[in-house]
Amino acid sequence: MEDANWDPRRVKMLLEFWRNLHKHPYYSSRDTNKQRAILIYQGEQRQKWHRALAQGAWDIGILSDRLLLDAFDRAYRLEREKLDALRDVHIVSGTTQGTTSSTSTPRGRVDGASSRTAKAPARAAADPYPRDRKAGFPDGASGAVLSACAICLGRHRHRVYDCDASQTWNGAFATMARRDKKDFTLNDGRALCYDWQRSKRCTSTLHDSRHLCSGCSLPTHGAQTCPRAEPAPPANPVPGK
Incomplete structure (x- = not known):
């Protein structure tokens, strides 16, 4: 940054940005969604701040609780969508396997033997x-x-x-x-x-x-x-x- 002749005030802002992120409760939380929120926030704010430098950017070192909460909500929704998708796949596959096992029997086995060896859906x-x-x-x-x-x-x-x-x-x-x-x-x-x-x-x-x-x-x-x-x-x- 010194080689690029950055304004010392902007260098200080960026240093405060990283320091405050590391001090924020989300950073050390065991909740993975809060950890993802920190990553989302820093990535988006840093890019916006760099693009706004030519017009006079805000003090990025002051964290926005509102934007951090918004990042947490987005991380949370993404996680819930993944779990919803897993649940839907499980329900559909369970229904399909149940239909198949009730209508067909492997060749060379009686119904009782096939039911004992069949694996339950994961x-x-x-x-x-x-x-x-x-x-x-x-x-x-x-x-x-x-x-x-x-x-x-x-x-x-x-x-x-x-x-x-x-x-x-x-x-x-x-x-x-x-x-x-x-x-x-x-x-x-x-x-x-x-x-x-x-x-x-x-x-x-x-x-x-x-x-x-x-x-x-x-x-x-x-x-x-x-x-x-x-x-x-x-x-x-x-x-x-």
């Missing part, structure tokens, strides 16, 4: 909208039911990440939310929190304005407990009914 690494478990069944038992889709609020098998239904599962209401590329918002543009729609809702206080139900837009609950959501099957159904 489980997804994580599930942003996990299945709720029926009472009395251990984890992984056949009593699992699907959670409500954050868009149509239905519990039927479908690619929830790509759901673009215009009405709720029963046709009683127009859907209130949408996914548009990297955004998860209400139809009026207000941003939503993915985790708020889960059975165990988000506990973060960093984005309270996003804690709205994707099914009805109220802040008192998420999609899983929305009155408009498809009711979950009874915990102990009576045989024959």
Whole structure:
């Protein structure tokens, strides 16, 4: 920078920028999304600052909490999208394998032998909208039911990440939310929190304005407990009914 005859004030700004990034709580956090937020912020702000130098750039050494929070939200949404995609692949592949195994038997084996040797489909690494478990069944038992889709609020098998239904599962209401590329918002543009729609809702206080139900837009609950959501099957159904 000295060889390029930089203004000493700008050199000081840039040094303060890196020093303050290293001191920021996001930098030393164990939350990988906060670490990604630091990378997003420094990359974008440094490029914008360099482009603005000719016109008189701002003091880049003063970090913007608002822009850091925006970078964190984007990192968080990207992570949730990856997990949603893994979940959808798992559901679709599980359905396909289940259909195949019920209609065909390997040559030279009886049904019992083939069922004993068949491998169960691999489980997804994580599930942003996990299945709720029926009472009395251990984890992984056949009593699992699907959670409500954050868009149509239905519990039927479908690619929830790509759901673009215009009405709720029963046709009683127009859907209130949408996914548009990297955004998860209400139809009026207000941003939503993915985790708020889960059975165990988000506990973060960093984005309270996003804690709205994707099914009805109220802040008192998420999609899983929305009155408009498809009711979950009874915990102990009576045989024959």
